[in-house]
Amino acid sequence: MAGALAAVTVGSVVVFDLLPGGDQDHNAGSDAASSASPGKSTPTRVEGSVPARYIGTWEGQATALDGALPSGTYRLSVHKADVGEELGTLRQTDVLGLVCNDVLTLKKVTAKELVVTSVGxxxxxxxxxPAPHTVRISPAGDDLVFRSESDAEGKPEARLSKVEQG
Incomplete structure (x- = not known):
């Protein structure tokens, strides 16, 4: 298990500088060759941590079963975290007003997304x-796209807009 976590952390470091909308102190053209140098990272960033672009509270309407079933409102709160730490919560309010709250733990940071484990x-x-399942969170313009891999929930997806700064 420790070896797998180390591999994920090292992999996160390799691609971390490729994330869009990262910290303001990065040069715009520094993306090239970042993935060609394993183990190198920018000293001003914490290895494997959530980029500033994701921090805040996001909300939007979700659907399941490839868009066929309305799933209510998703409210995602994301704060700073490193791989293996809790990065936030998801509050799911279904169309009847029933609420489910999930805790999200950061598994991996890539150039295109955050990969997290969601647990009710x-x-x-x-x-x-209540079962742990993988969720992928990726940028889409000024929004985030939330994609759950939970078969039990019909693999819900939501496009979320920022409602509060982190």
Whole structure:
């Protein structure tokens, strides 16, 4: 397990400088060759951490089953975290007003997305999915796209707009 975590952390460091909208102190043209030098990272960043572009509170409407089923409102809160740490929460309010809350843990940072593990809180009602599942969060213009790989939930997706700064 420790070896796998180390590999994920090293992999995160390699691609971390390729993330769009990173910290303001980076040169715009510094993306080239970042992935060609394993183990190198910019000293002003924490290795494997959530880029500033993702920090804040995001909200939008979700659908499941390839867009066929409305899934209500998703509210995603993201704060600074390193790989292996909690990076935030997801509050899912379905079309009937029932709420499920998930805790999100950062698994991996890539040039295109954050890969996280989502786990339902133990205090959720019985209709919420308590099983851990993978979620991918990626930039889309000024928004974020949230994609769950949970078959039990119909693989919900949502385009989320920022409602609060982090």
């Amino acid at each position: 809180r133990k205090t959720n009602h019985g209709g919420c999915n």
